[in-house]
Amino acid sequence: MKREAGLRMVHRDLIEVCGLNSHYSGRQVLFDIHFGIPDTNITVIMGVSGCGKTTLLRHMIGLKRTRPGQIMVDGQDLGKFNEEEMRSYRRRLGVLFQSGALFNSMTVSQNIAVPLKVHTRLSDETIQIMALIKLNLLGLAEFGAFMPSQLSGGMRKRAGLARALAMDPEILFVDEPSSGLDPITAAGLDRLILELRDTLGMTIIVVTHELESAFRIADRLIVMDRGRILAAGSPDEIRASQNERVLQFLERKADTAEVNTAGYLSRIKGNEITRSGR
Amino acid sequence: MMVQSSPENGSLREGIFSIQLHGPVAMATVPEIRKVLLGAAKKRAVKEIRIDFSRVSRLDTSGVAMLVETWRGLARRGGALRLSGLSENAKRLIQLARLDQIFEIRDEAGSGIENGS
Amino acid sequence: MTRMVQSLGAAILDQLAHLGRMGLFLVYMIRGIVKPPGKLWSVIKQIHFIGTKSFFVIGFTAAFTGMVLGLQGYYTLAKFGSEGLLGSGVALSLIRELGPVLTALMVTGRAGSAICAEIGIMRIDEQIDALECMAIDPYSYLITPKLLAGLVCLPLLTAYCDVVGILGGYLVGVDLLGVSPGAYLSGVENSVVWKDVYMGMVKSLGFAVLMIWICTYKGFYAGVDEGNFGPEQVGRATTNAVVLSSVSILAADYVVTSILL
Numbered sequence: 001m002k003r004e005a006g007l008r009m010v011h012r013d014l015i016e017v018c019g020l021n022s023h024y025s026g027r028q029v030l031f032d033i034h035f036g037i038p039d040t041n042i043t044v045i046m047g048v049s050g051c052g053k054t055t056l057l058r059h060m061i062g063l064k065r066t067r068p069g070q071i072m073v074d075g076q077d078l079g080k081f082n083e084e085e086m087r088s089y090r091r092r093l094g095v096l097f098q099s100g101a102l103f104n105s106m107t108v109s110q111n112i113a114v115p116l117k118v119h120t121r122l123s124d125e126t127i128q129i130m131a132l133i134k135l136n137l138l139g140l141a142e143f144g145a146f147m148p149s150q151l152s153g154g155m156r157k158r159a160g161l162a163r164a165l166a167m168d169p170e171i172l173f174v175d176e177p178s179s180g181l182d183p184i185t186a187a188g189l190d191r192l193i194l195e196l197r198d199t200l201g202m203t204i205i206v207v208t209h210e211l212e213s214a215f216r217i218a219d220r221l222i223v224m225d226r227g228r229i230l231a232a233g234s235p236d237e238i239r240a241s242q243n244e245r246v247l248q249f250l251e252r253k254a255d256t257a258e259v260n261t262a263g264y265l266s267r268i269k270g271n272e273i274t275r276s277g278r
Numbered sequence: 279m280m281v282q283s284s285p286e287n288g289s290l291r292e293g294i295f296s297i298q299l300h301g302p303v304a305m306a307t308v309p310e311i312r313k314v315l316l317g318a319a320k321k322r323a324v325k326e327i328r329i330d331f332s333r334v335s336r337l338d339t340s341g342v343a344m345l346v347e348t349w350r351g352l353a354r355r356g357g358a359l360r361l362s363g364l365s366e367n368a369k370r371l372i373q374l375a376r377l378d379q380i381f382e383i384r385d386e387a388g389s390g391i392e393n394g395s
Numbered sequence: 396m397t398r399m400v401q402s403l404g405a406a407i408l409d410q411l412a413h414l415g416r417m418g419l420f421l422v423y424m425i426r427g428i429v430k431p432p433g434k435l436w437s438v439i440k441q442i443h444f445i446g447t448k449s450f451f452v453i454g455f456t457a458a459f460t461g462m463v464l465g466l467q468g469y470y471t472l473a474k475f476g477s478e479g480l481l482g483s484g485v486a487l488s489l490i491r492e493l494g495p496v497l498t499a500l501m502v503t504g505r506a507g508s509a510i511c512a513e514i515g516i517m518r519i520d521e522q523i524d525a526l527e528c529m530a531i532d533p534y535s536y537l538i539t540p541k542l543l544a545g546l547v548c549l550p551l552l553t554a555y556c557d558v559v560g561i562l563g564g565y566l567v568g569v570d571l572l573g574v575s576p577g578a579y580l581s582g583v584e585n586s587v588v589w590k591d592v593y594m595g596m597v598k599s600l601g602f603a604v605l606m607i608w609i610c611t612y613k614g615f616y617a618g619v620d621e622g623n624f625g626p627e628q629v630g631r632a633t634t635n636a637v638v639l640s641s642v643s644i645l646a647a648d649y650v651v652t653s654i655l656l
Contacts, residue, residue, distance in 0.1 A: 091530045095529075097525055101524065130342075163525075168305075
């Protein structure tokens with residue numbers, strides 16, 4: 001598993017998704033998803049809310065059970081992992097959840113220290129310095145002693161990213177990094193993600209609906225819509241796409257097809273409508 | 279996980295403690311290496327610590343943190359920490375931690391244990 | 396017609412699935428005792444949490460319960476001219492029954508609900524997911540320390556409740572109603588045997604397991620089934636937890652009593 005940062009030659013797919021289908025209480029949310037995540041690259045999964053991108057993310061980090069044969073990690077079947085194998089896999093990951101998911105009962109520094117205390121025999125002093133280094137990456141060096149509730153939403157997200165980086169992960173998953181952040185902070189985060197790829201050769205998977213951010217950082221883009229992949233490729237390829245829904249997404253056109261005018265007029269006229277008048 | 283922590287490889291001559299590290303300097307190996315380095319940094323006789331990284335396969339944040347602790351131990355007494363033989367990746371990591379101005383980094387990739395300045 | 400059978404079947408299967416899940420939860424919670432990470436400090440913090448929340452509540456409960464027992468006991472025993480047995484009556488009622496049960500119910504209301512809410516909030520904020528993704532077993536890290544703390548706290552709080560209750564009975568019986576102090580205290584001393592104390596302690600240990608199991612389980616799965624991770628889910632989980640815990644404690648009380656008597 002070589003991490004030759006700066007040497008971006010032939011990429012193998014670190015994670016391969018082959019024909020993934022997913023359901024939530026009987027309703028199908030992902031339909032036959034196929035794609036690969038090349039290593040030391042930044043892959044961005046884009047789509048409108050509800051398109052299934054977060055479900056896809058949860059499958060890749062093992063939070064949603066995957067059937068055998070649908071996701072391969074380093075050639076091994078994620079769906080067949082036992083507890084030990086899943087634990088090994090997760091120790092290579094860092095995950096930033098949408099809200100930051102910091103533990104409320106401890107300070108930011110203590111949050112970052114959690115995986116280090118559990119998985120290593122490093123001393124408290126060493127861990128403290130490691131936490132400070134990670135906080136500084138996120139511009140939070142002065143806030144180590146703060147409790148999560150004392151921070152703004154944006155700072156909590158950044159602290160969550162610092163914690164995701166605590167164990168120097170090989171693979172970083174980020175769920176909606178820019179949501180809730182002002183443009184300057186969001187741009188700073190994008191810069192950091194690029195730096196992580198360039199300096200440390202991290203494989204990064206970002207789920208987002210923010211267009212500027214996505215095009216700024218992606219090596220590969222995957223556009224999803226209603227549980228299916230609409231398009232996948234380099235940013236240039238996506239920009240050149242002729243697919244109508246991709247264009248719609250890129251140009252942020254309002255979705256006129258969805259508006260059910262007849263249904264609306266009927267209701268407003270006071271006619272009896274059955275409950276399933278969707 | 280090989281660190282020559284036996285006295286002959288961490289050698290002390292004229293106040294300079296020189297040591298060559300081997301293999302990964304990462305979360306699994308740092309606790310052991312740290313004992314050696316901090317032990318040296320505490321000694322009154324040690325005025326400078328030189329660490330040769332040319333045989334180090336990998337450096338991670340815990341290794342960098344360990345270097346900070348070593349530096350702190352020395353800086354209190356005005357001592358210096360000199361690193362040599364760092365790989366590109368290791369240098370980048372130290373830069374990412376904004377510590378390239380604090381550690382003295384030499385570019386010689388030699389086998390390390392040299393005398394004098 | 397088939398639809399009715401189908402939904403009935405689905406409901407039953409659902410309940411079975413829930414029971415199964417709850418059973419697995421218990422297994423993981425207990426398995427967490429032997430799994431890393433180290434828990435000592437965490438357990439101590441939990442003991443502090445449960446203990447401080449419950450201390451005054453138990454004190455009040457015990458005092459007034461003891462006093463009521465003194466009153467009721469006196470008037471009942473007086474009908475048979477056996478006022479001297481008041482000490483025994485109060486002590487045995489408390490030690491064998493009321494101490495463990497009331498302590499468990501009060502602690503459920505105070506600490507149990509707080510624990511359920513705390514874990515529920517962690518669930519809706521994806522903090523439990525975060526733990527899992529850090530390759531940390533959430534049961535071992537979060538839940539097991541609470542179980543161990545409950546096993547330590549509940550018997551101690553029960554004993555404290557017993558003592559305060561007996562004193563309450565003394566206050567009413569001796570100071571108010573004129574039972575002789577000697578008769579009261581020797582009644583306590585003579586009629587309480589190890590088997591009674593043992594019964595009380597076994598009950599409080601069992602109630603501790605029930606309370607922590609149910610409260611942490613409800614918090615852990617707050618919002619998971621509905622797929623809706625909002626504050627109302629936490630509130631609902633907490634209410635369910637307290638009700639289910641209380642009912643289970645009372646039911647278990649009967650079972651244990653009938654076994655041990």
